[in-house]
Amino acid sequence: MPPVHSSPRADDTRPDHALPVDVATTVSGLITRHRDRPGPLLPLLHAIQDTLGYIPDQAVPMVAQALNLSRAEVHGVITYYHFFRRRPAGRHVVQVCRAESCRACGAEELLAQAEELLGCKSHETRADGAVTLEPVYCLGLCASSPAVQIDERLFARMTAGRLRALATTLGVAR
Numbered sequence: 001m002p003p004v005h006s007s008p009r010a011d012d013t014r015p016d017h018a019l020p021v022d023v024a025t026t027v028s029g030l031i032t033r034h035r036d037r038p039g040p041l042l043p044l045l046h047a048i049q050d051t052l053g054y055i056p057d058q059a060v061p062m063v064a065q066a067l068n069l070s071r072a073e074v075h076g077v078i079t080y081y082h083f084f085r086r087r088p089a090g091r092h093v094v095q096v097c098r099a100e101s102c103r104a105c106g107a108e109e110l111l112a113q114a115e116e117l118l119g120c121k122s123h124e125t126r127a128d129g130a131v132t133l134e135p136v137y138c139l140g141l142c143a144s145s146p147a148v149q150i151d152e153r154l155f156a157r158m159t160a161g162r163l164r165a166l167a168t169t170l171g172v173a174r
């Protein structure tokens, strides 16, 4: 009888490298804590990101198996929500709101100015690891648009000048 070879599954996002043991232990602990709650996927992904700062690709099969989902389903949720990061962030994270109210108040121009000021593209971390620039979708300051969050601090009515001053203070302006 010829050997049976299973063809690769379309949803196979098998990681190239194993997680370090301590990170895998952390992810396992979070899975244990969240797996039995209703609708566990999003809270679990948030918990992983809150703990590690990002969601390693290698965590995807662990989460999928624990929640009886396909890897593609978990991967799809992670990539659908802009909030989730698949790579570690820089030492500082600059988030520029691109939702409706901020967009009407110049958020697109502000984001372009932030890219130039910080020397990194939107969704990217600068090569020196100093800063990550992320577009986000509503920071809850719609009445005072445009809004920016730098690390954990929110800033309303942001201007290019204020952003430059803040970036200079943090040592991330180019």
Ligand code: FES
Binding pocket: 097, 098, 099, 100, 101, 102, 103, 137, 138, 139, 140, 141, 142, 145, 146, 147
């Ligand atoms: S739309 Fe930007 S803070 Fe709400």
